[in-house]
Amino acid sequence: MLIHASIPARDPAGAAAAIARMWNAEAMPFPPVPGAWIVFAGDDRGTQIEIYPAEVALVPGPAEVAGTPADPSQPTGVHIAIAVPHEARDVIAIAAGMGWTARVCNRGGFFDVVEVWIDDRFMIEALTPAMQRAYVDAMTPANWKRVFQLDAAA
Template sequence: MLFHVSIEADDPRRVAEVVAEIWRGEALPFPPVADGSWVAFANDDRNTILEVYPRGTALHEAPGDADAIALASAPHRNNATHAAIATDLDIEAVYKIALREGWPVKYCRRGGQFGVIELWIEGCQMIEVLTPEMQREYLDTMTASNWRYLLADAA
């Protein structure tokens, strides 16, 4: 079970506010780790959170029992980190938000098994948004037993 994940953005506040809107949650400042960070709360049964750090923030191990340290690093726009998030909005509402923000958005079917909305935050950070119908498809498809079957079938 995932409780939170972090990404970086050019405008952490804007990104946190948009994700909170998709979740119908709330965005708040998140200063404990890095100045300028924001967090989006889903306000769901798991208290799911997306932490959004300023682009170029890198977490480093701290000595002893101290918390991780946020240090500036070379900023990069694209990376492999992404998350699939649930929303109770329909596809049109998600598209409307993306278009308002000027962020690329499109519908995709992953392996012909389930649909996702690829939302490219700030044009470079992929978040997969799943409407209620897409969530059902995902939950029916993405199980360890189904994955083992797909791997065996591909061999």
């Protein structure tokens, strides 16, 4: 179960505010990382997303995690998917208000998502209530094995 994630943004406060709107949640500064923000989902698991300045990367420090300079213009292969209580048009409107690309996409016939591209660099897949139901139905180990014929490869 995912408890929290950290993601990059050029405007961490703005990104946090947008994600908080998508989640009907609360955003506030994240003092351990200068310039970072955190969004608390307000659920019973303490789910959070930390939003770090895009020019900060995490590295193993001498005793614990440390920050190091990063190139904020480089895309990343990392993404996250989040459940939202809104319909796709509402998520797209929130993203548009931030100047981000957002669109509904299908994931290989399994389920749909709203791709939200923070700074057109980092992707969040936002799943509406209907999308969440389709995701839960489709994303099972048994279905994955069947679709990709993985039983034969084992």
